[in-house]
Amino acid sequence: GDSVTQMEGPVTLSEEAFLTINCTYTATGYPSLFWYVQYPGEGLQLLLKATKADDKGSNKGFEATYRKETTSFHLEKGSVQVSDSAVYFCALIRGYNKLIFGAGTRLAVHP
Amino acid sequence: NAGVTQTPKFQVLKTGQSMTLQCAQDMNHNSMYWYRQDPGMGLRLIYYSASEGTTDKGEVPNGYNVSRLNKREFSLRLESAAPSQTSVYFCASILELFSNQPQHFGDGTRLSIL
Numbered sequence: 001g002d003s004v005t006q007m008e009g010p011v012t013l014s015e016e017a018f019l020t021i022n023c024t025y026t027a028t029g030y031p032s033l034f035w036y037v038q039y040p041g042e043g044l045q046l047l048l049k050a051t052k053a054d055d056k057g058s059n060k061g062f063e064a065t066y067r068k069e070t071t072s073f074h075l076e077k078g079s080v081q082v083s084d085s086a087v088y089f090c091a092l093i094r095g096y097n098k099l100i101f102g103a104g105t106r107l108a109v110h111p
Numbered sequence: 112n113a114g115v116t117q118t119p120k121f122q123v124l125k126t127g128q129s130m131t132l133q134c135a136q137d138m139n140h141n142s143m144y145w146y147r148q149d150p151g152m153g154l155r156l157i158y159y160s161a162s163e164g165t166t167d168k169g170e171v172p173n174g175y176n177v178s179r180l181n182k183r184e185f186s187l188r189l190e191s192a193a194p195s196q197t198s199v200y201f202c203a204s205i206l207e208l209f210s211n212q213p214q215h216f217g218d219g220t221r222l223s224i225l
């Protein structure tokens with residue numbers, strides 16, 4: 001069945017470092033892909049999305065490109081801030097808007 | 112702009128007790144969802160409601176019941192709580208099923224069952 005695999009965390013970085021969080025998926029066809037972010041004590045918020053191959057989603061300095069050749073949707077940011085500390089979830093969408101999530105990657109950014 | 116509102120935010124139950132988690136959205140969305148979030152497992156779908164008056168099972172429905180009371184409200188009920196149901200529960204909504212649009216999430220209900 002469909003699945004999403006994310007790199008295990010936690011990822012610990014210093015402020016202004018470069019961030020990559022790997023995400024790969026297994027699915028039939030080409031589902032839309034999403035990155036959600038969860039700040040402490042809050043629900044999930046959509047960070048960015050891509051609906052077809054080679055699309056690049058971007059928001060708040062984060063980017064991810066839908067790569068069908070490698071079935072990947074890696075999240076990147078050139079310079080992280082302390083306020084980016086959160087849990088990041090990669091997800092794909094299926095059928096009745098069912099979201100299939102990865103396990104989540106916790107990011108901790110230190111000053 | 113409340114979005115999706117869940118109540119309560121925290122709850123502790125004893126094994127065998129019952130409880131209803133409430134969810135309401137004010138975005139005039141047709142479809143609503145209940146997820147549970149467990150460490151290292153992401154979110155898993157419990158039940159969803161495509162539209163008012165309909166409900167369907169997701170991945171992990173056992174031990175739960177739902178009610179789509181009206182377009183705004185979608186409740187989740189635990190009839191006889193078990194420690195395995197200790198989790199964080201999230202409600203979400205979307206304008207239309209099959210729209211491929213992102214879901215809007217509430218802030219969650221943290222439930223502990225002793």
